[in-house]
Amino acid sequence: MKALPLFPITTVGSWPRSIELLRAQKLRRQGTLSEEEFERVADKAVLNVLRLQEEAGVDLVTDGEQRRDNFYSFVAAKLEGVRLMTLAEMLNLVEDTVSFERILRTLDVPSYSISNATCMGKVRRARPLAVEELRFVQKHTDKPVKVTLPGPYLLTRSMYLSSVSSKFYPTKEDLAEDVIQVLSDETRELIEQGAAFVQFDEPVLTELVFTQGQTRTFMCAALAARKDPAEELEFAVSLINRVVDAFRDSRVGIHICRGNWSKNEATLLRGSYHPLVNYLNKLDVRQLVLEYATERAGDILYFEDKELGLGVVNPRIERVESVEEIKCSIERALQLYPPEKLWLNPDCGFSSFSNRPVNSSDIALRKLRNLVVAAQSLRP
């Protein structure tokens, strides 16, 4: 792999889907489009996203998660024992229907357009989660490739729906054992295949500290986390470390944000990473990919011995951050981090949920271009 420039630029993963791809995803869900036909449309979409990133000057590219319905539910098609359910279907099965419905309403989540992968049997990897996606991208670019995956804590909590999962796993801790196996096997194969960066998404960690045990996420069917957020965070850290432990020599990172399903910032969580610092310092990962373009994330904090993937543009607002503004954010981070530890990215994906893009492809591209210009002006 060619040496990376100073302040390497990546995206957090997802890119808005074309109308053609959204239609293909819908037809595939309905069972009226063959797998081959879907892949043909998706291949074209990935190539387009790849060209856009290359044109903008991104240093590590992704496939824009184009084949995925959302950033974590796609595992349903790859795992045994897991079924895709819309949130509307889940409403009938969760322990506390009233609360779940209230969460969906308060958070501005459309229950029919978002799906969840739910555990309904013993979980095993029937197919790799992202190895084929990686190979496809590698065939079409010379740039190093980043692969995004849902983290073990998010997957465990989102898949465990007591009324249907407990027959196979008495508790979510039991399910976690198989999730760790799945993600460890996947990470090993991705690294063997040459993935330059494997990023695990764990957006639910912020929910644990900002809501004081009052669950406010629709991503977790197992509504009841432990009463004590500290215990739950220790559990999350232990799951992540068990997955990443064997890959300390590779670039593995964790992305943590405060939600990315709505353009209404008021419905998203608010608060600094400060209550998470001790837990994040314990993670055996090389990089923390964090959001800092939104003022909801507070001041930039220092994390020991870690690279910071600094969020410098907000994917949810239409205004394109100026080059000057982005340079100021980078300079602020340089007061805490040595330049070689600083990476640059948007705060989150531009379409974590395929039916809920938070921006257009055009605006996303303009944001990336400014990010690249700002980085280039600060490189030696």
Ligand SMILES: [Zn+2]
């Ligand atoms: Zn995010």
